[in-house]
Amino acid sequence: MSAVKSVQENPVEEFLRTDRLPHVWCSGCGIGTTVNCFARAVRKCGIPLEKLAVISGIGCTGRVAGYLKLDSIHVTHGRAIPFATGLKLANPELTVVVYSGDGDIAAIGGNHLINAARRNVDITVIMLNNFTYAMTGGQVTPTAPFESINTTAPYGAYEMPFNLPHLVASCGAVYVARWTAYHVVQLTKAMVEAMNKKGFSFIEVISPCPTIFLRRNRLGDSVAELKFYKEHSVIKHGADTREVGWDETRPDEIIVGKFVDIERPDYVEAMNTHLSKRLGDKYVWWGKK
Amino acid sequence: MAEIRYTTADPKGVLTGVHYMDGNHAACEGALAAGCRFAAGYPITPSTEVVERFSARIPLVGGVFIQMEDEIASSICLQGAVWGGLKAMTVTSGPGISLMQEHIGLAACLETPCVFVNVQRGGPSTGLPTLPGQADMQQCRWGSHGDYEVIALSPSTVQESFDFIIDAFNLAEIYRVPVFFMMDECVGHMTEKLIIPEADKIKVVERRYTTKPPGEYLPYKPDPDLVPEMVKVGDGYRFHVTGLTHDERGYPVINAQAQHEMCWRLVNKINQNAHKIWRYEEEEVEGADVVVLSYGISARVALKAIEMAKEKGIKVGRMRLIVVWPFPEPRVKEIAHKVKAIVVPELNIRGQIAREVERVVEGACKVVRVPHAGGTVHDPEQIFDAIMEAAR
Numbered sequence: 001m002s003a004v005k006s007v008q009e010n011p012v013e014e015f016l017r018t019d020r021l022p023h024v025w026c027s028g029c030g031i032g033t034t035v036n037c038f039a040r041a042v043r044k045c046g047i048p049l050e051k052l053a054v055i056s057g058i059g060c061t062g063r064v065a066g067y068l069k070l071d072s073i074h075v076t077h078g079r080a081i082p083f084a085t086g087l088k089l090a091n092p093e094l095t096v097v098v099y100s101g102d103g104d105i106a107a108i109g110g111n112h113l114i115n116a117a118r119r120n121v122d123i124t125v126i127m128l129n130n131f132t133y134a135m136t137g138g139q140v141t142p143t144a145p146f147e148s149i150n151t152t153a154p155y156g157a158y159e160m161p162f163n164l165p166h167l168v169a170s171c172g173a174v175y176v177a178r179w180t181a182y183h184v185v186q187l188t189k190a191m192v193e194a195m196n197k198k199g200f201s202f203i204e205v206i207s208p209c210p211t212i213f214l215r216r217n218r219l220g221d222s223v224a225e226l227k228f229y230k231e232h233s234v235i236k237h238g239a240d241t242r243e244v245g246w247d248e249t250r251p252d253e254i255i256v257g258k259f260v261d262i263e264r265p266d267y268v269e270a271m272n273t274h275l276s277k278r279l280g281d282k283y284v285w286w287g288k289k
Numbered sequence: 290m291a292e293i294r295y296t297t298a299d300p301k302g303v304l305t306g307v308h309y310m311d312g313n314h315a316a317c318e319g320a321l322a323a324g325c326r327f328a329a330g331y332p333i334t335p336s337t338e339v340v341e342r343f344s345a346r347i348p349l350v351g352g353v354f355i356q357m358e359d360e361i362a363s364s365i366c367l368q369g370a371v372w373g374g375l376k377a378m379t380v381t382s383g384p385g386i387s388l389m390q391e392h393i394g395l396a397a398c399l400e401t402p403c404v405f406v407n408v409q410r411g412g413p414s415t416g417l418p419t420l421p422g423q424a425d426m427q428q429c430r431w432g433s434h435g436d437y438e439v440i441a442l443s444p445s446t447v448q449e450s451f452d453f454i455i456d457a458f459n460l461a462e463i464y465r466v467p468v469f470f471m472m473d474e475c476v477g478h479m480t481e482k483l484i485i486p487e488a489d490k491i492k493v494v495e496r497r498y499t500t501k502p503p504g505e506y507l508p509y510k511p512d513p514d515l516v517p518e519m520v521k522v523g524d525g526y527r528f529h530v531t532g533l534t535h536d537e538r539g540y541p542v543i544n545a546q547a548q549h550e551m552c553w554r555l556v557n558k559i560n561q562n563a564h565k566i567w568r569y570e571e572e573e574v575e576g577a578d579v580v581v582l583s584y585g586i587s588a589r590v591a592l593k594a595i596e597m598a599k600e601k602g603i604k605v606g607r608m609r610l611i612v613v614w615p616f617p618e619p620r621v622k623e624i625a626h627k628v629k630a631i632v633v634p635e636l637n638i639r640g641q642i643a644r645e646v647e648r649v650v651e652g653a654c655k656v657v658r659v660p661h662a663g664g665t666v667h668d669p670e671q672i673f674d675a676i677m678e679a680a681r
Contacts, residue, residue, distance in 0.1 A: 017529065020540060050525035055369075066529055066541060071522040073372060074531035074541075075365060076395050082329075082362035086369025086377070087522060089353045090327055094373065094523050115358040275348045284301075284351035 012039035015049075017069045024063055028222035030181035030207030031061055034128055035068070037184050038099070041191035042070070047095045052195075053087060054097045055080040057109060059135045060209075061101035061128040078108030081116045084123045092122070092268045092287035095195055102129040102143040106162050110142070117171035117200045122266040124194040124201045127164065130209035138212035145249040149216050163245035168202045169260045170241075175201035176260035178244065181208060182229035183256060190258065199266040206246075206254065217249060229254060293463055298322045298455075298491035302350045308483040312450035312476040313338035315483050316406060317346065319451035320378055322485070323458035324493050325404070326352030327370035327377035329363040331385060334418040335474040336408035339380040364389035368401045372530075374521040376458055376496075378404040383412045383425060386432070393467050394433030395532050397555060400465035400509070400517060402496065404457050405429075407469060408477040409585075409636075411663035421474035422663030423585055424637035429469040430614050436552045438559035440566060441469035441614040443584040447481040453611065459494040460566065464558060465516050471613065473636065475586040475666060496521075503527065508539035509551075515558035563615040570609040577606030579679045580624055581632045582646060584610040586666055591634050594672035603680045613642065618649045625650035630679035634659035634672045655679060 010016065016039065025031050042052065049070060056065035058077035065072035075083045080098045088096045098105075105113055105127040116123065132150055133139040140150035140157050143164070147156040169176045175197040179187040187205060194201035208214055208225035219225060228250070236244075237257040244255040265273065268287055276283045302321035310318075317339045320328070326347070330340035344354040352375065357363040360381055367377040381389065386407045396403055409425050411417030429441050440460050444450045454470050461468040499506050499518035503526045511517045520526045533541035534548050559566070574580055579598070581591045588609040598605045608624065610617070625631060631654055633643035640647075643658040650656060657679045661667050 017540075049527065051523055053522045066531060069527050071527055072529045073399075073522075074529070074533065075368075076391050076532055079361065079365045079392070082357060082366040083369040085355070085357075085362075086327070086329060086366035086371075087373040088369075089355060090370035090373025090375045090377075091521075091523055111358050112362055115362070271353075279348055283348050286351065286353060 012036060012043070015039040015042055015069055017067055020067055023067055025060060026211040028208065028210035029060070030130065030209070030222070031064065031128060033181045033184060034126070034187065034205050034207060035064055037188040038126070038191055040188045041195065044188070045192045045195045047195060051093060052095045052097070054099050055084045055087070056098070057100040057104035059101040059104050059133065060130070061099065062104055064099040078104050079112065080104065081109055081112040081123070081125065085116060085121045088121060088123050089268065096123045097195065098123060098125045100127060102127060102131065103133045103141045106164055107142045113168065114171045117168045117173040117202070119267045120172055120174060120199045120264055120270070122199055122268065124197070124203070126191065126203050126205065128205045128207050129164070130207050130213055132209055132213040134209045134212045138216055146247055148213070148249045161245070161247060163241070164204050165202070165244050165259050166241035172200070172264065173202050173260060174199035174262050174264050176241065177258045178204040178206065178256050180206040180229040180233060180254065180256060182226045183233070199264055219249070294495040294497070295492050296495055298488040298493050299324060300488035303488040303491065304485050305487045306485055308485060309480060310447065310483055311338065311478050311480045312444065312447045312472060313408065313478065314342050315447045315450040316454050316470065316472065317342040318485060319454035320404070320458065321346060321350060322451070322488070322491050323376065323455040325376045325378050325458060326350070327367060327375040328354050328379065329357050329366035329370070329377070330354070330380050331357055331360045331363050333360070333382045333385045335410055335477050336380045336382045336406065338477070339406060339408070360385035360388040361392070364392035364405070365395065367403055368392065368396055368399065371401050371403050372522050374523070378406060380406040380408070382408050382410050383416060383422070384414070386425060386428065390432045393439070394435055394437065396467035397433065397437035397439065398532050399530050401467070402461040402465050404454070404461055404468050404470055406454070407471055409471065409473040417664050419474065420664045421586060421636055421666065423473055423587060423635050424641065424663060426471065426613060426635070426637065426641040429471060437555045439466055439469060439614060440464065440559065440612065441471050442611060443471040443613050444476055445585055445589045445609065446476065447479060447483050450476060451483055451485065455491060455493070459492070462494040462496050463516070464562065465497070465519065466559065471585065473586050507537045509535060510537040511554060511558070514562060515554050559615055566612055566615055567617040567620070568612040569617055569620070570611060572607050574606035574608060574624055576604060578604045578629045579632055579676050580606045580608055580628050581634065581672070581676065582608045582610070582621070583634050584613055584642065587634045587636055590666045590669060591672050593669035594676060597669065597673045598676040598680070601677065603676060605676055610642070616645050616649070621646060621649045622653070625653035628654050630655035630657055632657045632659060632672065632675050632679050634661070634667050634675070636661050636663040636666070638662050
């Protein structure tokens with residue numbers, strides 16, 4: 001056989017730092033799937049690549065910024081949102097995406113999450129939720145379902161987990177969605193919508209962690225987990241976010257969909273409108289008029 | 290090597306004229322004159338007036354002030370603004386600067402040019418919110434984990450709060466480090482005459498943006514002065530930077546060699562250029578038996594004590610640190626070989642700068658500490674007694 005066919009080029013290669021491959025993620029991890037969705041969303045969203053920045057915190061998902069061939073900045077644990085806030089305010093023409101995990105965004109970064117939603121800073125937060133601190137070996141998180149086993153909750157978690165879509169919606173986020181790593185088409189579409197949405201947008205992505213969370217909780221491999229997502233997900237666009245909490249390791253229903261899509265002036269617009277009203281011609285308008 | 294690009298201040302930010310204001314307000318005006326167009330802050334006594342004024346002034350100049358949810362957020366929000374192309378600062382005091390330490394390390398590691406203003410109060414913990422201290426002087430050098438160097442300046446007057454914060458911004462741009470502006474409650478709240486010059490008399494350093502095209506540019510390839518050129522988000526470089534140990538491409542490399550190269554450069558870019566950064570004021574050091582070495586408000590209080598000692602016939606000179614870090618080692622060593630003693634009054638108990646003097650002089654002369662726990666300034670008598678003791 002002479003013709004060993006060369007491997008086809010990765011269709012999203014132009015968005016990846018191929019010189020950094022192989023990546024750090026485990027086989028079966030859902031992060032790569034979501035990055036694939038994100039790269040496709042970047043292609044579709046119509047935003048010039050040079051005006052798009054990705055900021056990550058710390059953890060497995062915190063490594064996403066490092067593999068995307070965009071202006072990408074990898075900061076401290078939990079603080080990607082305030083970094084993104086400063087970046088967006090400095091140059092309102094940029095599209096700024098925060099891509100990080102549940103521990104990073106909801107635990108150590110929780111205060112920044114709620115305040116950015118309240119301010120309606122025009123950034124997109126993609127929070128991958130694998131229910132655990134995977135990079136450090138599987139400690140309990142504020143998203144860990146009741147009774148899930150974690151290294152720092154060896155007898156099972158007993159704290160009530162966050163309902164993050166409800167949290168950010170109640171703080172004023174203008175776009176809130178949840179999908180799983182199974183819903184690649186819907187997730188890609190949501191990413192496009194979120195990046196083009198003016199204001200604070202938030203996507204929770206439920207994603208398998210086969211090495212740590214699934215194994216420790218005897219939930220099978222990633223394929224089993226994706227099947228679980230497939231069989232138990234119920235799409236409820238516009239769902240009452242009070243009803244979308246994920247409390248059990250194996251809920252009967254995984255409620256996914258676009259929960260919130262409303263209009264509200266974003267931070268820079270509110271600042272410009274208010275200050276020009278109060279200061280008149282003396283106010284120096286910030287950003288493009 | 291990228292030459293240091295000087296320009297003059299943007300007149301929009303410069304309130305030229307003669308004023309009567311306190312050090313905190315003057316620091317704000319200095320920051321605006323230096324081209325600072327972004328501040329993120331969180332209320333904390335005795336520093337808050339800086340951002341209060343900034344929040345009132347910046348809408349008229351063009352820029353952003355944001356009051357963040359805490360000091361941790363402020364200290365990274367400002368770095369986002371810097372990577373977005375602005376000059377930026379945050380302003381705080383003891384408890385706030387303690388919260389900011391992780392991001393001081395991030396600024397050192399990403400080489401984010403930025404300014405941290407610390408209007409020092411008494412500590413530890415909540416301490417003395419409304420009263421002065423100078424007990425954060427070692428913290429600003431060592432506070433974040435790991436190896437890196439910073440620059441710190443300390444003003445003694447309202448005029449210097451304006452003048453030196455401009456230097457702080459300029460040094461941040463030249464060396465791409467977090468620069469500390471170490472005020473204290475007295476200087477911050479003291480009201481005196483301030484002269485703000487015309488904008489074209491104020492020298493401002495531009496960011497060292499690269500002229501290399503994307504593809505050729507490497508984020509952490511240093512110039513011969515060990516400082517790399519910068520880019521900002523949105524210019525098409527599609528660059529990556531990380532707080533992980535990284536190589537010249539900005540990519541994480543987790544091994545001892547990368548650590549060696551990165552950390553040595555972060556330290557050496559200040560140490561090898563220290564002679565260009567040192568700045569101090571001297572008076573009557575030649576022929577003196579005793580030199581009083583101090584900084585900030587304590588250097589000013591010491592003037593009275595020096596006068597009293599001179600009246601007693603003691604030959605007293607003085608050295609005032611303007612740049613505290615990097616410490617002017619060779620000059621202090623030189624002085625030590627000429628005098629009987631160096632007297633170091635400061636508003637902390639354990640001799641935060643005195644022990645640096647002791648380390649540097651290596652026993653060549655006596656070093657007399659004049660400790661004070663803070664809450665007020667020294668009684669000049671206390672410094673006078675130390676001078677008399679030293680001269681014996």
